[in-house]
Amino acid sequence: MDTLRDIGGRPHAQGLPCKAFVLLLWAPPSISFADWELNMPVGVTEISESVYSLHMTIFWICVVIALIVFGIMFWSIFHHRKSKGAKPAEFHESTTVEIIWTIIPLLILVGMAVPATATLRQMYDTSEAEVDIQITGYQWKWRYQYLNEEIDFFSNLSTPKEQIQNQAEKTDTYLLEVDNPLVLPVGKKVRFLLTSNDVIHSWWIPDFAVKKDAIPGFINEAWTKIDKPGTYRGQCAELCGKDHGFMPIVVVAMNDNDYSAWVAQQQAAKQAKAASAEKEWTLAELMTKGEQVYNTACAACHQANGMGIPGAFPALKGSVMATQDKAAHINIVLNGKAGTAMAAYGGQFDAVDLAAVITYERNAWGNDTKEMVTPQEIKQARGQ
Numbered sequence: 036m037d038t039l040r041d042i043g044g045r046p047h048a049q050g051l052p053c054k055a056f057v058l059l060l061w062a063p064p065s066i067s068f069a070d071w072e073l074n075m076p077v078g079v080t081e082i083s084e085s086v087y088s089l090h091m092t093i094f095w096i097c098v099v100i101a102l103i104v105f106g107i108m109f110w111s112i113f114h115h116r117k118s119k120g121a122k123p124a125e126f127h128e129s130t131t132v133e134i135i136w137t138i139i140p141l142l143i144l145v146g147m148a149v150p151a152t153a154t155l156r157q158m159y160d161t162s163e164a165e166v167d168i169q170i171t172g173y174q175w176k177w178r179y180q181y182l183n184e185e186i187d188f189f190s191n192l193s194t195p196k197e198q199i200q201n202q203a204e205k206t207d208t209y210l211l212e213v214d215n216p217l218v219l220p221v222g223k224k225v226r227f228l229l230t231s232n233d234v235i236h237s238w239w240i241p242d243f244a245v246k247k248d249a250i251p252g253f254i255n256e257a258w259t260k261i262d263k264p265g266t267y268r269g270q271c272a273e274l275c276g277k278d279h280g281f282m283p284i285v286v287v288a289m290n291d292n293d294y295s296a297w298v299a300q301q302q303a304a305k306q307a308k309a310a311s312a313e314k315e316w317t318l319a320e321l322m323t324k325g326e327q328v329y330n331t332a333c334a335a336c337h338q339a340n341g342m343g344i345p346g347a348f349p350a351l352k353g354s355v356m357a358t359q360d361k362a363a364h365i366n367i368v369l370n371g372k373a374g375t376a377m378a379a380y381g382g383q384f385d386a387v388d389l390a391a392v393i394t395y396e397r398n399a400w401g402n403d404t405k406e407m408v409t410p411q412e413i414k415q416a417r418g419q
Contacts, residue, residue, distance in 0.1 A: 172236030325395025
């Protein structure tokens with residue numbers, strides 16, 4: 036059956052008969068809705084609790100106002116209806132009434148503004164942070180740079196393509212799982228510096244009450260201080276292109292000891308990656324690694340079989356670029372192509388990953404050039 040997808044990438048059936056559609060509308064909530072929640076989460080930070088408390092305060096104020104106003108209105112309509120012989124009062128202007136309906140709303144607004152202002156001041160206070168992380172939005176992934184620890188990595192959607200294409204059963208974390216989650220310490224104030232490499236994105240974690248736009252050329256600030264360890268999920272909340280629904284956020288909160296061990300592991304992995312750029316790679320090794328990189332960064336546009344998307348993204352299978360001009364192939368992967376959706380990957384991957392993916396593209400799907408691109412060639416093209 037053909038399917039349509041919503042912004043979140045979830046499938047909707049197409050071409051259902053009218054009777055089936057009516058039955059779906061009347062289906063019980065347990066069938067119609069995967070998760071039936073009407074309120075925002077309390078969250079796991081002091082800010083999220085403050086936001087929830089403010090939300091509920093304003094909500095109940097609105098409920099009381101609605102009950103009073105509609106109660107008086109309905110009572111007046113019922114008790115002063117024409118059938119009972121009620122006669123409309125005739126008067127023009129009343130200073131007392133005008134003062135009352137001005138002062139009472141003013142007091143209500145002041146009563147709402149005081150806690151709202153206190154919460155907003157708290158939300159915007161990014162001072163005295165213990166960890167600083169720059170978050171950069173890309174189409175369609177996130178880059179996390181730990182400014183104090185010199186850790187830098189990309190976070191990509193890791194939901195299997197079989198689930199997205201309705202060829203496998205979907206899990207509870209469908210479209211909300213990544214290969215490299217953001218890891219944060221519990222009990223420490225973390226400042227986020229948000230920007231974008233291309234279009235406007237929005238970094239949103241409901242459990243933290245953090246939702247901040249990532250805008251090209253600007254740096255926005257936000258912060259959090261997580262109260263308890265756990266895994267927390269969010270999404271890009273700004274319509275940022277065709278794969279907007281495939282840009283999840285996963286945060287893993289750890290205690291101090293586990294976080295310190297993770298930092299040490301990341302720094303060791305960084306050193307190992309730098310050393311791997313100097314080793315002699317075989318064609319088979321580069322092909323294996325290149326396939327992983329391609330499926331992560333390239334398959335969404337050029338497809339896993341290298342056939343591309345006609346009219347949108349060119350095929351790599353049998354193309355002149357991938358079978359003949361190696362220098363041009365390296366250049367376009369490193370620097371992208373202006374005016375197209377082809378991004379520059381030179382700043383997103385290290386020399387080994389770049390060499391591997393180009394090697395893979397030149398030898399997969401029957402291209403079979405037998406040519407190998409080495410990390411040293413990538414460094415040379417970068418001017419390193």
